[in-house]
Amino acid sequence: MEEILIISNYYPPEKGAAANRIEQLALKLDKNKYKVSVICPLGNYPKGELFPEYKGKFSVTENRDNITVKRLWIYPSVSKNLLVRIISVLSFSLSLFFYLLFKKTPKKVIVQSPPLLLSFISVFVLSLKNKKIILNISDLWPLAAIELNALKANSFSHKFSLFLERFIYKKATLILGQSNEIITHIHTIYPEKECFLYRNFPDHNISESNLKTEENKPIKLFYAGLLGIAQGVLELCQNIDLKGLNLELHLFGDGAEKLQIEALISSQNSTQLFFHGMLDRKELHAQLQSFDIAIVPLKTRIYGSVPSKIFEYGSLGLPILYFGGGEGENIVAEDNLGWVAKVGNYLELNEKLKEIALLSKSELDEMKKRIFYTAQQKFNLDNQMNDLIEKNVF
Incomplete structure (x- = not known):
């Protein structure tokens, strides 16, 4: 051997x-x-x-x-x-x-x-x-x-x-x-x-999607991963506009910006923004079965970088809202994995959120099935x- x-x-x-x-x-x-x-x-x-x-x-x-x-x-x-x-x-x-x-x-x-x-x-x-x-x-x-x-x-x-x-x-x-x-x-x-x-x-070792699209509940977006400077999650929380939209944003992770993010959410007393801390991978994937869309941000376009979250969540069948520029942007667009907003452009990001909020749960369910099949072939x-x-x- x-x-x-x-x-x-x-x-x-x-x-x-x-x-x-x-x-x-x-x-x-x-x-x-x-x-x-x-x-x-x-x-x-x-x-x-x-x-x-x-x-x-x-x-x-x-x-x-x-x-x-x-x-x-x-x-x-x-x-x-x-x-x-x-x-x-x-x-x-x-x-x-x-x-x-x-x-x-x-x-x-x-x-x-x-x-x-x-x-x-x-x-x-x-x-x-x-x-x-x-x-x-x-x-x-x-x-x-x-x-x-x-x-x-x-x-x-x-x-x-x-x-x-x-x-x-x-x-x-x-x-x-x-x-x-x-x-x-x-x-x-x-x-x-x-x-x-x-x-x-990734290697999820699953042959069919186990995602659940819950009726009569808000569309649930999430970010899961490092809460560091490169990801810009604190800035995302400061600039994202969910008011009046049938959307929630859930955050999972740990890192340098964790305390500031917790303080921001607490001060806003928001009913649409939630922080859950760090979960191990298996527990996180179990939680994500009832979520709808993964948001993948970067603070700035980094040449050479392709966030592995694109492949990780696409392979589970989750649509991607990509906000990081570069080669990752091309992958999401070309493979029709979800939505792309130009990195750092919060006006465009908030417009994409308005589009997403208008989706029916049946449309979301069809997207998840299609993306899961695409990822099985390509990733x-x-x-x-x-x-x-x-x-x-x-």
């Missing part, structure tokens, strides 16, 4: 799209007869504190669904203090560096990027050991950081990040990109680099994995 290692900054029981997509990759490789292991930090995300089962431990080795998971020490933090965040990143970076340097690792290794520093350290050590490095890129850094105003263009940090980015592209044996824009970007730097499209398709993780394995990617 061929061995393969995955290096990731996130893995369950941590919650969120990043942890979910890496677990899906690991499980699919296991299903295809690979012996899979994962290296990641001790569980701490998204709260930035160690989960109870990992407190007081330097490293942990465990088995999750036949995947060997090696968790290394980290000083966790979600502090807004830049120095504290740097210390947190460096702590796991050092743990990872020494582990890769002195421990035996498989010949094939998948390295998740971002975070950029972690992927640089992984690629640096693995290239010294002549490993096959499969670089899996879900977002373009430092480009995304510039677009989010998290990094100043032409600053020392920006130039250093560009050096790290070019290094990992150059040293990777091949690259998986979650979007065509990512692959285009890489080819502008290294035109001959072998790249493959790898979408973050098939097994087909994607089989194609990449046939091309000798893994």
Whole structure:
């Protein structure tokens, strides 16, 4: 049985799209007869504190669904203090560096990027050991950081990040990109680099939709995921106009904007806006069976980014109201998965909400069935994995 290692900054029981997509990759490789292991930090995300089962431990080795998971020490933090965040990143970076340097690792290794520093350290050590490095890129850094105003263009940090980015592209044996824009970007730097499209398709393992369209109740929209700066959920709550519409918006998640969102909802005393906190994936999907439409926002258009929520909720049969621009906008429009409003244009978003509010429940039910069928054909993780394995990617 061929061995393969995955290096990731996130893995369950941590919650969120990043942890979910890496677990899906690991499980699919296991299903295809690979012996899979994962290296990641001790569980701490998204709260930035160690989960109870990992407190007081330097490293942990465990088995999750036949995947060997090696968790290394980290000083966790979600502090807004830049120095504290740097210390947190460096702590796991050092743990990872020494582990890769002195421990035996498989010949094939998948390295998740971002975070950029972690992927640089992984690629640096693995290239010294002549490993096959499969670089899996879900977002373009430092480009995304510039677009989010998290990094100043032409600053020392920006130039250093560009050096790290070019290094990992150059040293990777091949690259998986979650979007065509990512692959285009890489080819502008290294035109001959072998790249493959790898979408973050889910694996719900269902053959028919289990959604319920409830009569005589408001149309229920929801957002589920990270409540961070990039998603702009706080700004969404401040600008969305539900007054007089037969609509509700329900929020699920955790992150940096959580307390501000809770305070805003409490101050508005709204009967149309609700916050439910963070749920694990199975519990969330059970709750979503009675919901109608997923809203997928981004604060700004981020080149290369395609939110995995498009595939996650489309595959359940849920229509998408997309508000993030870029390649994701094209997917929703071309596959007729719902509605698109231009990123940052709340006037257009509120007009789309008026359209949605006029839908009958029978129209919504038909949309759900059609979208579920479309996603079954187009967002098939097994087909994607089989194609990449046939091309000798893994």
